[in-house]
Every structure is written in C-alpha cells, then in structure tokens.
Amino acid sequence: MIMKIKTHELIAFSCFKEKPVMRFARFISAFVLIGFIATPLLPRVAHAELSITVDKGNFQPMPIAIADFVGSDPETAAQMSEIIRNNLKRSGIFQPIDKAAFIEKNVNFDAAPNFASWKAINAQALVTGRVTKDASGKLKTEFRLWDILAGQQLTGQQFVTDAALTRRVSHIISDLVYSRITGEKGFFDTRVVFVDETGTKDKRVKRLAIMDQDGANARYLTDGSELVVTPRFSPTSQEVAYMAFGDGDPKVYIMNTETRQREVVGDFPGMTFAPRFSPDGQKVVMSLAKGSASNIYVMDLRSRATTRLTDTNAIDTSPSYSPDGSQIVFESDRGGTQQIYIMSATGGGAKRISFGEGARYSTPVWSPKGDYIAFTRQKGGQFAIGIMKPDGSGERILTEGFHNEGPTWAPNGRYLMFFRDQSGAAGSRVYMVDTTGRVENNVPTQNYSSDPAWSPLLK
Amino acid sequence: MKINWSEPGVPLSAVIHAALLLATLIAFTTAPNFEEQPESIAVDMITTDELTALTKGDKTAKTVKPDAKIKVDKLSDQPAPKPDSGEAKKDIPTPAAKPPEPQQDQKPEPPKPEAPTPPPQPVKPEVKPQPVPEEPKPEGLKQAPPPKPEPPKPQPPKFEADQLAKLLDQQKKAQPPKPAEAAKKTEPNFDPNALEKLLQSKETPQKMASTGTELSKTSTAGSATGTASKLTLSQRDQLSGLLRDQITKCWSPPAWVTGADNLRPIIRIGLREDGSLDGLPVAVDSSSDPSMKAMEESAIRAIRQCAPFNIPPQFKSYYADWKSLAVTFDMKAML
Numbered sequence: 001m002i003m004k005i006k007t008h009e010l011i012a013f014s015c016f017k018e019k020p021v022m023r024f025a026r027f028i029s030a031f032v033l034i035g036f037i038a039t040p041l042l043p044r045v046a047h048a049e050l051s052i053t054v055d056k057g058n059f060q061p062m063p064i065a066i067a068d069f070v071g072s073d074p075e076t077a078a079q080m081s082e083i084i085r086n087n088l089k090r091s092g093i094f095q096p097i098d099k100a101a102f103i104e105k106n107v108n109f110d111a112a113p114n115f116a117s118w119k120a121i122n123a124q125a126l127v128t129g130r131v132t133k134d135a136s137g138k139l140k141t142e143f144r145l146w147d148i149l150a151g152q153q154l155t156g157q158q159f160v161t162d163a164a165l166t167r168r169v170s171h172i173i174s175d176l177v178y179s180r181i182t183g184e185k186g187f188f189d190t191r192v193v194f195v196d197e198t199g200t201k202d203k204r205v206k207r208l209a210i211m212d213q214d215g216a217n218a219r220y221l222t223d224g225s226e227l228v229v230t231p232r233f234s235p236t237s238q239e240v241a242y243m244a245f246g247d248g249d250p251k252v253y254i255m256n257t258e259t260r261q262r263e264v265v266g267d268f269p270g271m272t273f274a275p276r277f278s279p280d281g282q283k284v285v286m287s288l289a290k291g292s293a294s295n296i297y298v299m300d301l302r303s304r305a306t307t308r309l310t311d312t313n314a315i316d317t318s319p320s321y322s323p324d325g326s327q328i329v330f331e332s333d334r335g336g337t338q339q340i341y342i343m344s345a346t347g348g349g350a351k352r353i354s355f356g357e358g359a360r361y362s363t364p365v366w367s368p369k370g371d372y373i374a375f376t377r378q379k380g381g382q383f384a385i386g387i388m389k390p391d392g393s394g395e396r397i398l399t400e401g402f403h404n405e406g407p408t409w410a411p412n413g414r415y416l417m418f419f420r421d422q423s424g425a426a427g428s429r430v431y432m433v434d435t436t437g438r439v440e441n442n443v444p445t446q447n448y449s450s451d452p453a454w455s456p457l458l459k
Numbered sequence: 460m461k462i463n464w465s466e467p468g469v470p471l472s473a474v475i476h477a478a479l480l481l482a483t484l485i486a487f488t489t490a491p492n493f494e495e496q497p498e499s500i501a502v503d504m505i506t507t508d509e510l511t512a513l514t515k516g517d518k519t520a521k522t523v524k525p526d527a528k529i530k531v532d533k534l535s536d537q538p539a540p541k542p543d544s545g546e547a548k549k550d551i552p553t554p555a556a557k558p559p560e561p562q563q564d565q566k567p568e569p570p571k572p573e574a575p576t577p578p579p580q581p582v583k584p585e586v587k588p589q590p591v592p593e594e595p596k597p598e599g600l601k602q603a604p605p606p607k608p609e610p611p612k613p614q615p616p617k618f619e620a621d622q623l624a625k626l627l628d629q630q631k632k633a634q635p636p637k638p639a640e641a642a643k644k645t646e647p648n649f650d651p652n653a654l655e656k657l658l659q660s661k662e663t664p665q666k667m668a669s670t671g672t673e674l675s676k677t678s679t680a681g682s683a684t685g686t687a688s689k690l691t692l693s694q695r696d697q698l699s700g701l702l703r704d705q706i707t708k709c710w711s712p713p714a715w716v717t718g719a720d721n722l723r724p725i726i727r728i729g730l731r732e733d734g735s736l737d738g739l740p741v742a743v744d745s746s747s748d749p750s751m752k753a754m755e756e757s758a759i760r761a762i763r764q765c766a767p768f769n770i771p772p773q774f775k776s777y778y779a780d781w782k783s784l785a786v787t788f789d790m791k792a793m794l
Contacts, residue, residue, distance in 0.1 A: 049727075049783045049784060049785045050690075050695065050698065050699055050702075050780060050781045050783070050784050050785070051699070051784075051785045051786075051787070052699045052702055052703050052706070052784060052785070052786045052787065053703070053786075053787040053788075053789055054703055054706050054707055054710055054758075054761075054786060054787065054788050054789070055788075055789040055790070055791070055792045055793070056707045056710075056792065056793065057707060057710035057711060057712035057761075057790070057793065058707065058708055058709075058710065058711065059711050059712055059714060060711045061711075062711065062760075093715065124760060124764075149760055149763040149764065150739075150759075150763070179749075181753070181756075182713060182715055182716070182753050183713070183716060183717075183748075183749035183750045183751075183752050183753030183754075184715055184716070184717065184749070184750075184753070369717065371717065371718075414715050434715070435715070436714050436715070438714070
C-alpha cells in the first residue's frame with residue numbers, strides 16, 4: 001500500500017506539477033552549483049608575497065664608465081672612446097663617469113672586468129673596446145657592454161672598416177649601447193643638414209651644410225651664391241629637399257648629399273616652398289603660392305605627376321606625412337590664425353588639432369614613430385617648441401623663449417633639433433632637446449646655424 | 460501525511476530551505492579564508508577609540524594589580540601551560556570554579572568562619588598532610604593577615620607572593636590533579652582581605668583580554684589556522700610603504716620608452732632576513748619587446764641598486780610575510 005501511495009504521489013507529482021517542480025529543481029540545483037563554484041572563488045588573502053607598486057621614480061642618468069679603448073693605435077682608440085663618451089652624455093640618458101675615478105685603470109678586453117671595482121665607483125654599465133689595424137690598413141674595432149650590477153655582458157660586437165670611418169664606428173657603437181639600454185633605436189649614426197649663416201645680420205650668407213649629429217665633421221653643400229632655406233632630409237636616402245632663391249621664382253630642389261647633384265622639383269609657375277618627403281621617399285609634398293593663397297601639392301618623384309591636395313584662399317603650408325603615409329599634418333590660417341590641421345594624404349576635409357588659447361601654431365612635423373607631432377608655437381611674444389599627440393591632446397612645451405623654431409625629428413623619434421635666436425645681433429644656433437624637455441644641448445657649429453634637418457640612420 | 464500537490468508551497472519551500480542550508484554549509488566549510496582579515500580590522504578599530512580607554516585602565520590597575528596579578532597568573536598557569544595569554548588564564552579559573560562539589564565537601568568543615576578565625580588553618584593542614592608543600596602555601600595566602608600571632612605561621616606568610624606561586628607551579632606541574640585542590644583552597648580564602656585582591660586580580664585579566672592589543676595578540680596566536688605572526692593590514696601597508704620608498708629612490712624610470720603608460724613590469728624578489736637579495740630579481744612574464752625589456756631592466760637595476768633593503772626590527776618576526784616581494788613598476792602617473 002505504501003508503495004502504491006508513493007507511486008501514486010509520484011505520478012500525481014509528475015503529471016500535474018512537473019513544470020513548476022522542474023523550475024524549482026533547476027533553481028535549487030543552480031543555487032547549489034553556484035555555491036560550489038563560488039566558494040573556491042571567495043577572496044583569499046595572498047600571504048605568500050608582499051605586493052608593492054612603485055609609481056614614482058627619481059630619474060637619474062645612468063652612470064656609465066667608458067674605459068679608454070686599448071689597441072695598437074692609442075690615439076685612434078682614445079678618440080673613439082671620447083666620441084662615444086660625448087654621444088652618450090648628450091643623450092641625457094647616460095652620465096659618463098670621469099676617467100680619473102676609475103679603479104681598474106687597464107681593462108683586459110678579453111676578460112670580464114672586476115665588477116666590484118666598477119661598482120665601487122657607482123658605475124651601472126661599462127664599455128670596453130679594442131682597436132687594431134691589420135696589415136691592409138683596415139681598422140678592426142671590438143667593443144663590449146657590461147652590466148655591472150648583474151655582472152654580465154649585455155652585448156659585444158666587432159667591426160672591420162676603413163680607417164677613415166673612425167667616427168662612424170664610434171657612432172655605431174654609441175647606438176648599440178644606447179639601444180641596448182633604452183630599448184629604443186639609436187640616433188647617433190646620423191647627419192644633420194643645416195643652413196650655415198655668416199656675415200652681418202643685414203647681409204647674411206646662407207649656405208647649405210652637413211655635419212654629424214654631434215656637430216663634428218661639417219662641410220658645405222652649396223657655395224652661398226643663392227639663398228637657401230628649409231632643407232628636409234629624405235627618410236630613406238641621403239637626399240635633401242630645400243628651397244633656393246635663384247634668378248627667377250624661388251624653387252624647391254632636391255640634392256644628393258653624397259654627390260651634390262641637384263634638380264628642381266616640378267616646374268610650376270609661381271613660388272614653391274616648404275617641401276617634405278613622403279615616408280617612402282617617393283614623393284615630395286610642398287606648398288605652391290598663387291596670388292595671396294597657398295595650397296598644398298604632392299609630386300611623385302618617379303612619374304613627376306602632381307596632385308593638388310588643398311583648395312583654399314588661405315595659406316596652407318608646412319605639410320608633413322604621418323609615418324604610415326596615410327595622413328598629412330599642415331598649418332593653415334583658414335580659421336583666421338595659424339593652426340595645425342590633419343587631412344588624408346589624398347586631400348579632402350581637414351581637422352584642426354591645435355587649440356592653445358591665444359597661440360599660433362606652425363611648422364608641424366610628424367614623428368617618425370608616429371606618436372607625436374612637433375610644432376613651433378607663438379604665444380605672448382614667445383616662441384616655443386612643443387609636441388602634441390596626433391589627436392591634439394597631450395601638448396607639451398619643450399622649450400620656450402625669444403625665438404625657437406623649425407623642429408626636426410631624430411630618426412628614433414625621441415629627440416628634436418631646432419634653432420634658437422637670442423635677442424640682439426647674434427645669429428641663431430641649433431639645439432637638441434628630447435621629448436621630455438629635460439635634456440637640451442647646443443649642437444656646436446663653427447658659424448651661426450639654422451633650419452636643421454635630421455637624416456635617417458646611415459646605412 | 461498526505462501532500463496536497465495542488466498546493467506544493469510547503470514541500471517546495473522545505474526543499475528550498477534544505478538546499479539553502481546545504482549551500483550555506485558548503486560555503487561555510489571554506490569560510491575560514493576570511494579569518495585573516497578580521498584580525499587586521501580589529502587592530503584598526505582599537506587604535507582609534509579603545510586605545511585611550513585601555514591605557515587609562517592599565518594605569519589605574521597597575522597600582523593594585525602587581526600582587527594580585529602574580530598570584531592569579533600563576534594560579535591560572537597551573538591548569539593551562541600557557542601563562543601569557545589572558546584568555547587562557549580566564550578559561551582555567553572557570554573550570555576550577557566548576558569543582559564546586561569538592562568545595563562543598565570542604566566548605567562544611569571550614570565554612571565562612573574560617574576567614575575571621577585562625578583555627579581553620581590547623582584543620583586544613585591536617586586534611587592535606589600528604590602534599591606538604593602545598594598546604595603551607597595556601598595557608599599563607601589565606602592566613603596572610605592573621606598568621607602573625609602564631610610563630611609557626613609567619614613562615615607561610617613570607618611564601619605568599621613569589622615563593623608560593625613558584626611552589627604552586629612546581630607542585631601543579633608535577634601533579635596535574637592538584638590544581639583542583641589548589642582551586643578549592645583558594646576559594647575558601649575568599650573571606651575578607653583576600654577577596655578584594657582576588658577580585659582585582661580577576662578583573663585584571665579580563666581587562667587585559669578586553670584590550671585591543673591583547674585581543675589582537677591572542678587572536679593571532681590562537682587562530683586555528685596556525686598562521687601566527689602575520690602582518691596586520693596596517694603593518695603590511697607600513698612595510699610595503701617603506702620598501703616602496705626605498706625602491707622609488709633607486710628607480711630611474713625610462714622616460715623615453717614608447718608606450719610606457721601601458722607597460723607595468725612586475726619583478727619578483729626574494730629577500731633574506733637581513734634585507735639582502737635572495738637570488739636574482741626576476742621579471743614576471745619577461746618580454747622580448749625592447750620597450751618592455753628596457754622597463755624591466757630599469758626596474759631590476761633599481762632593485763639591485765637598493766639592496767640590501769632596510770627592514771625595521773619590528774618586522775623581523777614577520778619574515779615569512781616579506782621574504783618574497785612582487786614589485787610592480789608603473790610610470791603612468793609620471794607621464
């Protein structure tokens with residue numbers, strides 16, 4: 001009987017209340033399941049480790065020791081050590097230690113240094129090297145970079161070159177040290193084309209010149225018979241585009257800095273100015289003045305075909321490509337004052353990105369890394385060099401004063417050169433600043449200098 | 460019992476309740492995880508309000524406590540080998556109070572008159588001749604005021620404070636059952652003067668236990684999980700703050716790194732008890748990306764540069780809690 005009742009109940013249960021029952025059963029089972037699942041997820045106090053977040057630091061250039069290179073040619077070796085020392089110091093990221101403080105005076109290049117003795121003078125890294133000349137006159141340069149704190153070699157290489165390339169090898173070694181420590185590409189093995197200025201302020205002679213990025217090894221590219229301005233390096237070759245005032249209208253020229261051969265870019269009626277190469281080096285974008293208006297044109301260097309990119313009655317100038325070549329940043333007074341705009345590389349609508357109150361922006365240059373746009377800003381009678389993100393945010397002024405102008409990017413996008421005038425009769429000088437604005441160095445030139453254009457890394 | 464299936468509310472609710480109970484039981488079985496946090500919270504609460512009151516209480520008690528404390532502590536020690544913990548002491552006395560049965564037996568003999576009149580003293584020694592050493596001590600305690608008149612009794616009074624306690628301890632240690640007897644003996648002494656002292660003495664442990672500091676200590680020491688000597692939250696904050704400050708001074712952040720605001724390397728360090736590095740600092744999820752690598756290396760340089768770390772002495776006993784560190788380096792706030 002009992003069994004019957006039970007079966008009856010079960011049947012009744014299943015027949016009449018199956019759905020609500022199942023619903024509840026699901027609910028309960030889900031609840032229990034959640035309990036099972038959730039319990040292991042309950043917060044547990046991790047007592048195995050003490051977690052610390054360090055979100056502040058105290059930037060200090062890294063103390064680095066550059067031991068004098070050893071070898072059969074002590075003079076060359078010492079010169080190379082000095083070039084490397086100077087390069088690393090100018091980067092602002094390293095603080096070379098005075099040689100006089102070295103405890104281990106003679107470093108054996110083929111053995112690990114005495115880390116303790118370098119640690120004692122607070123060196124965090126050590127560069128050692130050896131320079132030898134073989135029978136054919138070739139220069140063999142070897143170097144090692146040591147991590148003193150970790151007690152291990154970080155990198156080491158050797159180069160066999162012509163004896164005349166001492167400076168370049170030194171720059172290459174500097175780049176290797178720099179990039180190994182910072183994780184960024186180097187920029188020491190580069191050159192800068194600039195306008196060398198001599199004569200009085202009223203009668204300046206402007207010649208195109210080229211030098212190593214450290215100001216050494218300068219030589220002229222033009223003879224000073226015509227006025228030259230705004231040289232711009234090709235990002236892919238050793239060619240420079242610039243504007244020269246010859247007999248007729250000022251024209252844009254391209255010159256090979258190795259061969260010094262030059263040619264006019266396009267044949268336009270009217271003045272062309274503010275040229276700049278595309279990232280692939282195949283095109284030149286520039287301004288063409290017609291009447292009171294200036295518009296932006298691009299010319300394909302192979303086909304010589306030109307395309308008009310803007311069509312305004314305003315002055316659109318200083319175009320600069322984004323590193324991917326898809327966009328162009330330029331300055332325009334179409335809104336009433338000089339401001340920075342971005343448009344597609346094929347032209348079309350432009351979007352203003354500079355909005356500083358009471359400020360005029362000019363000479364925008366897109367960083368080779370793409371993360372910033374450098375510019376000159378005029379505000380309150382002061383000229384500043386600054387950077388902003390391509391969307392116009394994060395504006396950061398790197399230097400400001402009587403007159404600063406014409407930023408140009410190092411190929412690694414972490415440094416800028418520009419030229420600065422002090423008030424008075426003195427001419428301008430070229431300076432280098434990093435994107436934090438913390439590191440600033442004069443680039444030593446024999447005469448006054450302006451309009452620097454930084455080359456890509458040499459090949 | 461018949462179930463009306465047209466109205467399944469009762470059985471269903473019963474089922475649901477059962478399930479809820481089951482679920483909660485399951486949840487509570489793993490609940491001990493929470494224990495560690497409550498401890499630290501308790502510490503924080505005390506620092507604010509109770510500390511002041513506690514200090515006050517201690518001051519007043521100190522004047523009276525000295526004598527009573529010693530006796531009580533030692534009495535309590537007998538039953539439980541843990542003399543330090545206030546709670547333990549309390550627990551012990553309570554069990555002692557339970558043996559009222561034996562007390563009753565004794566009480567009839569020297570009920571309340573014992574205290575006022577010395578005669579009960581002789582009675583006790585007679586009853587407890589076997590544990591000779593014990594007897595003199597309890598006598599001394601109870602008879603302390605009256606003993607003077609009789610020459611033989613003066614000896615026990617001297618024993619009162621320290622000697623008595625020591626003897627009691629020794630005896631109790633030797634003979635576990637004795638504690639009950641000792642308790643019995645003490646109780647009869649409740650009479651006049653001793654009562655006050657005993658009351659005071661009892662109060663003191665209570666106060667101690669109720670103090671924040673004592674509480675936290677006992678709770679950590681007594682936790683069933685056995686994770687004694689753990690850093691409290693505030694201590695943890697303090698120590699991590701100290702270490703963070705040290706590393707901050709050594710860290711030269713790589714401001715040039717691309718996308719530094721998204722790079723947050725974590726460096727794992729082992730520390731020895733003297734604060735020096737135990738093994739090499741290791742980057743968690745070490746990356747081959749040059750920017751991340753530069754960040755990691757700058758972080759490792761900072762740690763190497765800073766070592767050995769200065770660990771204040773008060774944290775030495777918590778070595779297990781800081782012997783391994785996970786240090787996150789974040790430049791976002793600096794950009």
